[in-house]
Amino acid sequence: MNRVLVTGGAGFLGSHLCDRLIMDGNDVICADNLYTGSKDNIRHLMSNPYFEFIRHDVTEPLYVEVDQIYNLACPASPVHYQNNPVKTTKTSVYGALNMLGLAKRVHARILQASTSEVYGDPEIHPQPESYRGCVNPIGIRACYDEGKRVAETLFFDYNRMHNLEIKVMRIFNTYGPRMNPNDGRVVSNFIVQALKGEDITIYGDGTQTRSFCYVDDLIEGMVRLMNSPADFHGPVNIGNPGEFTMVELANLVLELTGSKSKLVFQPLPQDDPLQRKPVIDLAHEKLGWEPHIQLREGLEKTIEYFKKVI
Ligand code: NAD
Ligand code: UDP
Ligand code: UDP
Numbered sequence: 001m002n003r004v005l006v007t008g009g010a011g012f013l014g015s016h017l018c019d020r021l022i023m024d025g026n027d028v029i030c031a032d033n034l035y036t037g038s039k040d041n042i043r044h045l046m047s048n049p050y051f052e053f054i055r056h057d058v059t060e061p062l063y064v065e066v067d068q069i070y071n072l073a074c075p076a077s078p079v080h081y082q083n084n085p086v087k088t089t090k091t092s093v094y095g096a097l098n099m100l101g102l103a104k105r106v107h108a109r110i111l112q113a114s115t116s117e118v119y120g121d122p123e124i125h126p127q128p129e130s131y132r133g134c135v136n137p138i139g140i141r142a143c144y145d146e147g148k149r150v151a152e153t154l155f156f157d158y159n160r161m162h163n164l165e166i167k168v169m170r171i172f173n174t175y176g177p178r179m180n181p182n183d184g185r186v187v188s189n190f191i192v193q194a195l196k197g198e199d200i201t202i203y204g205d206g207t208q209t210r211s212f213c214y215v216d217d218l219i220e221g222m223v224r225l226m227n228s229p230a231d232f233h234g235p236v237n238i239g240n241p242g243e244f245t246m247v248e249l250a251n252l253v254l255e256l257t258g259s260k261s262k263l264v265f266q267p268l269p270q271d272d273p274l275q276r277k278p279v280i281d282l283a284h285e286k287l288g289w290e291p292h293i294q295l296r297e298g299l300e301k302t303i304e305y306f307k308k309v310i
Pocket of ligand 3: 077078173184185186187189190201202203204208210246268269272273
């Protein structure tokens, strides 16, 4: 049995990861300050003797004894990470430092939930791991993008200086049940708007693209990466290469919900990336991983979830 720490474990991805780790027979500590996460996401685990929740902010040191650390703590939705951008940078940078210090002390293996945002508004398409990105360091997305980039730097420097067993995962847009209805990201916004019969808010002209991965596929990739050979550190893209415009996404959500909501167009936020699609050859080669759930099927499952919660 491994003792595993999941930071951000009460969030969308973190709570699915906790489920998976408990199912696999691990002893799980979930550390979360509940900024965007919720006890509701982990309520069903609370009575399990192998699950423990700690209300903790990763910008503060943490002393626990574990074998593996998944570092997911960080708000992921632009609305929430831009609400207090200085705090977002602190969470990524101090959070990574503290978790790396912890990993060093207890000789734990540590995985960082990095992001496709390290590629910024990419000039090459699709994006392989070798691409170094195009990030505006002073824009409104920089607190998240640059914070995550520094976290990657810290991971690789702890590996070079202290031989830490690090894993860096670049996550592309992921969606599914347990996204907060007020999360603000596009999939949850469109579904909630469609189900409530409200206007579907498209930012810009809706021709920008994203590639959407269903949460179960993503968690499988994360666990495979953590348990991959010690000499493989990544960074590795995990995402679904299926690429859709926001108008295509909106129309699919309308079709699957049977909603009569109208599409309305609103200003495009500053530095909003025009296109995004992962090259996943490395994940396939090193982890034997590829996504299996395509957008239509994943949206159907997600819509079922939102019908229950709103
Ligand atoms: P989320 O907002 O649902 O989860 C983040 C969790 O971290 C929340 O439970 C929140 O309360 C917690 N948290 C935030 N700041 C904290 C702090 N200072 N101390 C302790 N806990 C803190 O988002 P998510 O989609 O589950 O994302 C999880 C991780 O994956 C994040 O690091 C995010 O950057 C990364 N990621 C997600 C996506 C995606 O599409 N879902 C894409 C790229 C990267
Ligand atoms: N740290 C932690 N838990 C531990 C060990 C360290 O939170 O079990 C924090 C510690 O407070 C420090 C950071 O991790 O701020 C980096 O630790 P490291 O030992 O690498 O560096 P140093 O303490 O020498 O700055
Ligand atoms: N978006 C949109 N309407 C919304 C929310 C988002 O058109 O209600 C757009 C947003 O401008 C971006 C894309 O959808 O181009 C994905 O946004 P999200 O916040 O989900 O993720 P990110 O931009 O971080 O990939």
